Amino acid sequence: MTAETPSDATTEQTTEQTTEQTTEQTTGDLTTPTLAQVLEVFEELWPESLAQSWDATGLVAGRPERAVERIHFAVDPVHEVVEEAVGAGAQLLVTHHPLLLRGVNSVAATGFKGDVIHTLVEGGCALLTAHTNADSAVGGVSDVIADVLGLEDVVPLAPAEGGLSEEGLGRVGRLPQSMTLAEFGSRVFGAMPSVAGGVRVAGDRDGIVSRVAVCGGAGDGLFDEVRASGADVYVTADLRHHPASEFREAARLTGGRPYLVEVSHFGSEWLWLPAAAEALDHLLTDRGFGVEIAVSSRNTDPWDFVLTPGT
Incomplete structure (x- = not known):
């Protein structure tokens, strides 16, 4: 499992980099797991019981019975990351930060969170969050x-x-x-x-x-x-x-x-993604499952530039 560090690369370059990161193939006697089976393995690595009481972790969208051939890891469930995952043909996007940490009354596509949910559902991609449970594990x-x-x-x-x-x-x-x-x-x-x-x-x-x-x-x-x-x-x-x-x-x-x-908040947590992807890949393989896993190289830090004295 390999991954490139996020940078200010163009969208086209970043997409190409992410595609190149997908290295694991379903071969030999390995079988394609369902989302439910991936969730079982995921729970072994990052138990939801370790999450803080205020947190919102676990499955956000997705049908447990659907097959998962490709998994995408990222820090933030923002639009560009979701488009990247769906565009790469992923059936599961795993993010560190929750999309629905606070309660909502609507997921209409007129808002950015609703737009993310609709893009995922329409693209056949589930969303799973590992937040403070991934901090503690x-x-x-x-x-x-x-x-x-x-x-x-x-x-x-x-x-x-x-x-x-x-x-x-x-x-x-x-x-x-x-x-x-x-x-x-x-x-x-x-x-x-x-x-x-x-x-x-x-x-x-x-x-x-x-x-x-x-x-x-x-x-x-x-x-x-x-x-x-x-x-x-x-x-x-x-x-x-x-x-x-x-x-x-x-x-x-x-x-x-x-x-x-x-x-950087984003930078400190991005470091976990390649290690998490590798750990999940190894445990899935041990269970007889073959899945392609990619790590997003999108820089989703919210700040674009900084001014300092002398610049």
């Missing part, structure tokens, strides 16, 4: 970030209630070798998909960091856990002004630590 979003950054001895920041010891929100681990905050910020920048906002860092650029906490997506709700973990630096996204300011002020009492590294 072993091999989930934060696990992948920790792996990409080279962290060792990784454990959850906020262990899941009633779950395995390895399950929960966020992760914390240590670098094989200590480095300066500036060097670590560069490592994070190099690991993330290219987006307009780049990477922002708060702290002493010459400060030494070793223990690192991470959380894919918006992670300012885990500040208490980060402090309790003894992390030197925290990597997450969507840091609002007041929580970030208060976090930094409190850090002054502990030598400025933990430092903060803010990344």
